[in-house]
Amino acid sequence: MTTTSTSTDTAxxxxxxxxDNARPVHGTDAADTGPDLRTLTDHLAAATVVGLGESTRFSRQTYGIRDRILRTLITEHGFRALAIQDSARSGARxxxxVRAGVGDPHTALADAWRPLRTAETxxxxxxxxxxxxxxxDDRVGVFGIRPADAEPADYDEVLAYARRWAPDRAEELAAHLTPIRSAHRIDEHVQRHQGIHPGRPFAEDARAALTxxxxxxxxxGPEAAAAxxxxxxxxxxxxxxxxxxVAGRGGFAGDDPQPARTIIDHHRTTGARIVYWDGIAHTAGIEIGLGPAETRFHGEGSGLRAYFGxxxxxxxxxxHHGDLGKVIAPVPAPELIDADLGTVDLPAYFVDLRDDxxxxxxxxxxxxAQMRVISGVYDPAADAAARLAVSSPAxxxxxxxxxxxxxxxxxxxDPAGG
Incomplete structure (x- = not known):
């Protein structure tokens, strides 16, 4: 899909x-209150599932606005679940x-997906x-949309078995597992981007360890058999x-309907209305194209739109631009929607694409149209590659x-041993 050029008159x-239609957002911190998001949250109130997508996971302001919307949907409109891009095991912690006060948020996040391990979370x-x-009597829950994933403690469990029951092979097993557990601190594809990857694909070492x-x-004996x-x-x-x-699949794109089914099943089982946090590639209500080659991707949002309408x-x-921590994102390319949105002289605002x-x-x-999307492998010098394409923004x-x-x-x- 390519973006057609827009005439000067149309632009x-x-x-x-x-x-004329931009509605200012005066507060981008989670604790901010005020009526500036009222029109937006009132519009979202009738939904069964609301997808709050971000173009980057590294922006404090993005997170703050997303949290403000979540709080209002919970307190004023009866939403009772938050779905996150993480595994079922992490979501359960x-x-x-949040439901029973088990532990504390820092320990609960210790083995969460890296983008969730922030003070904002x-x-x-x-x-x-x-x-x-x-x-x-009316609690809000959290759940992870992905199936149960491996965590650092699982590597310890495998190595502990070998050290006790097959000590002569434990060092060989550790040689496979020690390098690849680093993916729980820095994703494998990010390691490749940063030039710190040890070389052999992590999936190969994982399969070798299982073999x-x-x-x-x-x-x-029963104890050994159980271990x-x-x-x-x-x-x-x-x-x-x-x-x-991402590295194991060979890219970001894919067609895994499981996360959408997880959200759908949670609603069907509990009756809860759900706020779903993820990247815009996942929350978009239609198929998208990722990167310069516009690799086709059916995200969870397209499955949710197909089911819930x-x-x-x-x-x-x-x-529009700014500091993302390790990099500074420049102003967007002129052909992106982000550049059009940047012509409005406001610190933050929203526009409803369903308005007359x-x-x-x-x-x-x-x-x-095309929109900017920035992941952990973003390079400002290759900003043109950091985009997704949609057949229709609306x-x-x-x-x-x-x-x-x-x-x-x-x-x-970073958690110790992660």
Missing amino acids: DAVHRWLR LDAY VTTLEWLRAYNIDHP LLHSLPQPA YSTALDRARLIVSFHENS TGYLSVAIGF APPEIRRWRAAP AAFDVLVHIRETSPVHWLP
């Missing part, structure tokens, strides 16, 4: 319409904290916990984790939120 009309979890304390485990003589069974289960999780990573509403939160508009604006909203997203300048999230320290 001018789009920019005028954006300026977060849920245990801690603030969200603490707010949810406080809300549940005040509403013990080695299968080859070990099984010691007699062996546990070690095999953990090793299989490790293989699955690395085979299904207008009961699924999607909000895309993007930005003149025919030329409706045609612009329905035409193929079909992909109901609302666009735009932030003029961003600053970085606050990362939590």
